[in-house]
Amino acid sequence: MQVQKRTGGKTPVSSYRRTDRIVKGDQGYHFKTREESLMGPFPTEAEARYELNVFIKIKQVEKEFGIFDASQIA
Numbered sequence: 378m379q380v381q382k383r384t385g386g387k388t389p390v391s392s393y394r395r396t397d398r399i400v401k402g403d404q405g406y407h408f409k410t411r412e413e414s415l416m417g418p419f420p421t422e423a424e425a426r427y428e429l430n431v432f433i434k435i436k437q438v439e440k441e442f443g444i445f446d447a448s449q450i451a
Contacts, residue, residue, distance in 0.1 A: 416432065
């Protein structure tokens with residue numbers, strides 16, 4: 378197992394690995410959000426990965442600027 382040095386010890390690199398959020402279905406490729414929603418379909422895995430990266434960047438900007446989904450207001 379590959380390890381990466383950290384202050385105070387070693388942690389396996391695999392502990393940093395994200396779960397694969399790209400899934401293939403009958404209609405094409407989708408990506409999963411943290412809320413377990415499926416986004417897509419996309420014709421190729423590469424396009425699904427690209428759109429996932431765009432989705433993540435949008436969420437980061439929303440968090441940075443305090444933007445939230447208005448549908449979450451009760």
